Amino acid sequence: MRIWQLEGQGKEHLRITEQPRPSPGPGQVLVRAEAVSLNYRDKAIVDGSYPARITFPIVPGSDVAGEVVSVGEGLMRFKVGDRVLSVFKQRWLDGVPNPEANASNLGWPLTGVLAEYVLLDEDGVLAYPAYLTAAQASTLPIAAVTAWVALFKHGQLKPQHTVLVQGTGGVSLFGLQLALAHGARVIAISRSEEKIQRIEQLGASAMINSSVMPNWEEAVRLLTSGEGVDQILEVVGGDSLRHSINAAAWGAHIAIIGFLEGKTSSISLPDLMMKSLKIHGFSVGSRKDTEELLSFLEVHRIEPVIDAVYDFVDLPDALDHLDRGPFGKIVVKLR
Incomplete structure (x- = not known):
């Protein structure tokens, strides 16, 4: 072979x-x-x-x-x-x-x-x-399971949540699809105007071009009436984590998934503490997590x-x- x-x-x-x-x-x-x-x-x-x-x-x-x-x-x-x-x-x-x-x-x-x-x-x-x-x-085995674990297992996703996804890679788009299927609202950020248009076609309620607005957390706060988002799929790493903390609502969950732009980050601990944020690092999921994802997909027929x-x-x-x-x-x- x-x-x-x-x-x-x-x-x-x-x-x-x-x-x-x-x-x-x-x-x-x-x-x-x-x-x-x-x-x-x-x-x-x-x-x-x-x-x-x-x-x-x-x-x-x-x-x-x-x-x-x-x-x-x-x-x-x-x-x-x-x-x-x-x-x-x-x-x-x-x-x-x-x-x-x-x-x-x-x-x-x-x-x-x-x-x-x-x-x-x-x-x-x-x-x-x-x-x-x-x-x-x-x-499915890495990208979809990672999004599932971040949103449902660790983030306890609810239909009233607003979720932020970064970019248009596999984890982010699965996160968007899973969150929408559960009734949540999704905000997406990307540096590409062409990709932003494609994200909109998938059902994102709002898109932010981070090449035009590098401090994209300001746009997130405007889109959420100053509240911030309930869940963030943080795939960029590096300095992006600081922006995610600023974009997060009080008590929000930030899933640390990737390090596309940096393996280390400098953040403000007082901001983390005052907003009671949950930052969760993890690597994909278990067999049981995969089984739960497959059951969800079977019901919702996500492509x-x-x-x-x-x-x-x-x-x-x-x-x-x-x-x-x-x-x-x-x-x-x-x-």
């Missing part, structure tokens, strides 16, 4: 190689990959900005959807022909993550999914809703936003697109 292998830092070290097709052992399933979606994490691992020491070579990628083609001895949960997606942290079933859960990330430290066949633990796969295509299902689909051999081009900033998700198709 063909796999993508990263042999060192940088896209120039990506190679398609051949490996024997694996066979599942007890408690494992072999999935014929149909689609793999890319995340900012994949870009960071390839270009060397990921905050962990990587030992090469590795197979990158973490989010796959496909068909079960073989099952290990004694496995009862899945059968050949089932259509499944991967769970990002293979051994995080529920509750608070621990070192073992954090060591079970697909794409590093575990072998990734940019391969024609992928061997996974039965606890690390879930059947996805039949209304979704494999490409759509592949977008993931896919910006582009690339052939398996064109992975470097797909990573370039990711680097430019997509509108939604980038998917690599295998069949």
